[in-house]
C-alpha cells in the first residue's frame with residue numbers, strides 16, 4: 103500500500119468549507135494571528151480571491167518573470183516563452199479549470215455557503231499566477247547551481263557546516279522554486295516579514311504543491327506525489343502549519359510537518375502541465391529543435407477526435423493531414439490550430455478526472471497527477487518525452503545553462519562571504535571588510551539587520567534567486583571587473 107492510498111475512512115476526508123477559506127494570512131506583533139469569526143468583507147465588492155489575483159500580478163517578483171528562463175535562456179527570439187508568458191497562459195488555463203470544476207464543487211457545498219463558482223476560478227488563477235514566482239534565474243539549471251554550491255563549495259563545506267543547524271543547512275542545500283515562491287508571497291512582497299501579500303488561506307493552500315519541508319530524506323520522496331520536492335523552508339514553518347490548520351489539510355503520518363495536498367493543487371498542476379507540454383513543443387519547433395512533423399504527430403492525437411481515446415495515434419495524424427482545409431493552412435496556422443484544440447481537450451479531460459475523483463482528492467488518495475488519470479495522459483506524456491529528448495537539452499540551451507552555473511557560483515562566492523563576514527562582525531565586533539559593507543548596502547542593509555546567520559543567508563538567496571537572467575549576468579560581470 104502506498105502512502106497515497108493509505109488514508110482511510112471519512113475522518114481523513116478534507117472539507118471544502120475549510121479548503122476554500124477566504125480568511126487572510128495575517129500577523130500581529132511578529133506572530134501569525136489565526137482567523138477568528140467571519141472573514142472581513144472586501145471593501146469594493148471584489149471577490150477576496152480576485153484580490154489575490156491582483157496582488158500577485160502587481161508584485162515586483164511577478165514582473166521580473168518577464169526576464170527569467172522558461173526553457174531557452176537569454177533567447178534572442180522574442181516569440182518564445184519566458185516565465186512570464188508561460189505564467190500568464192497557466193493563469194488563463196487555471197481559471198478555466200477552476201470555473202469548470204468550481205461549478206461542480208459549488209453545487210455540492212452545504213446550504214448557506216457564500217463561495218461562488220467565480221471565487222474558485224480566481225483562487226486557482228491566483229495560485230497559477232504565483233506558481234513559478236520563486237524560480238531563480240536560468241530556470242532549473244539555476245536551482246541546480248545553487249544546490250550544488252551549498253553542497254560542494256569550499257565556503258559551504260568549511261565555513262557553513264559548523265555554523266548552521268542541520269535543518270538550516272538542508273534549506274540551503276535544497277533551494278527550490280516552490281519553497282521560495284511560498285516565501286515570496288507570504289513574507290517578502292508587500293508587507294515584508296508581516297504576512298507578505300496577505301493572501302487568502304484558500305489561495306495559499308492551492309499554491310503549496312509540495313506540502314512538506316526540506317528535511318524529508320530522498321528515499322521517501324516517491325511515497326506520495328506531494329513529497330517529491332520541498333514546499334517550504336524552516337523560516338516559513340509557522341506559515342505552512344497555519345495554512346494546513348486553516349485549510350484542514352490531512353497530516354501525512356510519520357512526517358513532521360507534511361500534509362496531503364489541497365485538491366485545487368491538482369488543477370494548478372494540470373494547468374502548468376497542459377501549457378508546457380503543448381507550447382514547449384511549439385517553441386522547440388520555432389527554434390528548430392524539432393521538426394514540424396514531430397510536433398504535429400505528438401499533438402494530433404490530443405487535438406483531433408479525443409473521444410476516440412483508444413484510437414490509433416498514427417491514424418489520427420494521417421486523417422488530419424488528409425483533410426483539405428487543414429492541408430491548405432500554413433505551418434504557423436496549423437500549429438495554432440493544434441495548440442488551441444489540444445489545450446481545450448486537455449482542459450475538458452482534466453475537469454472530468456477532477457469530478458470523477460473528487461472523493462479521492464478530498465481523502466488525499468489520488469495516485470499521480472490529474473492528467474495521468476485521464477485517457478489523454480499517455481499522449482501528454484509523449485509530448486513531454488519529446489521535449490526532454492530534443493528541446494530541453496538542445497545545443498543552444500546547454501552552453502548558456504553552463505554559463506548560468508558559473509554566474510550563480512560567482513555571485514554566491516561573493517554574497518555568502520559577505521553574509522559570513524557580517525555575522526562575524528556582529529558576533530565578535532570584528533571590523534567589517536569593505537566588500538561585505540558594499541554588498542550589504544546593495545541589499546539596503548538587509549544582511550546586517552537580519553537576526554542570525556541563517557536569516558542572512560536566506561536573504562542572500564532571496565536576492566540572488568530574485569534576479570532576472572540578465573541582471574544576474576550583468577552583476578556577475580561587474581563583480582568580475584569585466585565591465586565597469
Ligand SMILES: Nc1nc2c(ncn2[C@H]2C[C@H](O)[C@@H](COP(=O)(O)OP(=O)(O)OP(=O)(O)O)O2)c(=O)[nH]1
Nearest residue numbers: 172173174241242280311331374378382494495499
Ligand atoms: N532548459 C530546460 N528546461 C527544462 C528542463 N526540465 C524542465 N524544463 C522546463 C520544462 C517546463 O517548461 C518547465 C517546468 O518543467 P518541470 O517538469 O521541471 O516542472 P514542474 O512544473 O513539473 O516542476 P515543479 O513540480 O513545479 O517544480 O521547465 C531542463 O532540464 N532544461
